[in-house]
Amino acid sequence: MLLFGLFSLILVLVFWVNKAVSLLDTMMGDGQSIAAFLKITSLGLPILIADVLPITAFIAAVFTVNRMSSESELIVVQASGFSPWRLARPVLVFGFIASLMVASVTHILGPMAQHELSVKQAELSRDVTARLLTEGTFVHPVTGITFYVREIPPSGELLDIYLSDSRSNTQRTNFLARRALIVKEDDGPVLLMFDGESQSYNVQSKKLAVTTFDSFAYGLGDLLGSASTGTRQLRAIPSQELIMTPTQIMTETGATRVELRKTVHERMEKALLATVAPLIGFAALIAGGFSRFGLWRQIFLAFGLLVVVKSIDSAAISAARRASENWPLLYVPILAGLAIAGVLLWYAANPNVLRKLPPRAAGDTP
Structure with a gap:
């Protein structure tokens, strides 16, 4: 958890600075204050955090397992009789905690921040009009x-x-x-x-x-980028309202029930990804066994598998956004990640299953 917090802080700051630099030039050119700049960038943090947390959970799991292996702690635990499935239990608990964090952001904090951001952008648009x-x-x-x-x-x-x-x-x-x-x-x-x-x-x-x-x-509407705050977008509405009052939300936004369902499931899938990512990292490293030269090959394998899962995730999100009826595809990367982790853990528990059997002698009977 300490490593997870540290890596999350570092990555969020890196991505935040990367986005803030371009926004700073634009807002300073429009005569906006530093306070307005900080408020706009801070309102964009929840969405950034929700995207970063699954990655940092994966990095924390890989870093911890690699350190335990290099210090022979993992070997001692395995020698005491713990199976790979039993060792994966704390990683699963850690991933569940990370998923709860992501879920709180995607279902509650993120939509609230998006609504405040639209209100602030409308205020800035009026400020730009006043600059004329x-x-x-x-x-x-x-x-x-x-x-x-x-x-x-x-x-x-x-x-x-x-x-x-x-x-x-x-x-x-x-x-x-x-x-x-x-x-x-x-x-x-x-x-x-x-x-x-x-x-x-x-x-x-x-x-x-x-x-x-x-x-x-x-x-001057197109020129100044005027914004209206009368109607909320789906991304600015908390999931509780989408589930409890769908009729009112459909009347307010003009969206269909399928689009509401797709929005909720997309947020749930992003939270579940924080559970799958560390499991993949742990399973890839423990499947390689002990090596005096470290677990670098397994680390590269873990990152490669994460890239594969993220690629499937991007394709599923694109398909769901093209057609809201495709929302079940959002859970394909979750199932794929769990399948990958399950296969790796099974191989770690049965390391000799893929090894070649020694050749039989000429006089041996089958």
Whole structure:
């Protein structure tokens, strides 16, 4: 358990830093504070932890068995009469504890964090809209967009604005207007410009088209990535609600009962993987027997088998997400992992079963 906690902390920090670096540049470029950055990244930790814990449980089991073997503790225990099946019992208990941790994250903490994350993203979207209201400064809310407003009087109007949209490789558009307003619509904020002109330049033909207008509406929803928090997604709903109130959830999200069932089983499968992974690591190492040169071949075999199980897991998840009716396939990697561990433990208990029998002498009878 101590090694499991240590490896989990290290891997979570590594993956968190890897994701946080790119997010930090984006949020700092949007003028967000460090507090907002830390809150966004911390809300993404539960999903990251649920993905990491099965791997760290596997590493902890492999590391412990390898150390016990190198210090001859495993040999002493086996010599006292303990079978591989009996030795696998504490590993199974450890895996069950790890599964409970993963289940608490996938069924409860993860969905709650996803809901808070969607709320926070909606707040940040509104903050980005507010960043456009900066007098006398050229702002760049996203790549390819430049916005400028000369003055914002107490009435709330925007006086003398400039908007440049160069996100397209074939066309660049500039808007100039004497005054404008930002209004909220269902699909996001809209910039209403009055008494202005648009300049559209075609990069390929090198032609400029100028159009004057009395009023023009420019949608900012796609530009600012507006988010709605009125309807929750399935990933943001705890499993208890999916099981206890399926009718209300289907009405709220528009999902089918099969999709709800697939979501719950996908979370259960991720938790069960934390039990299977350490069993595979333990079984692969104990099946190799004692060696003065260590258990490096068995360690590489254990990692290879884990990669195989994870590959089956990825294929099963992809099949279930393509068609929710395929949710029973989610348990194929669990069954495959248990089968692999069972075969290895059986071989460890019967090490001579695959060895060649000595050849019979000429006069021997069968």
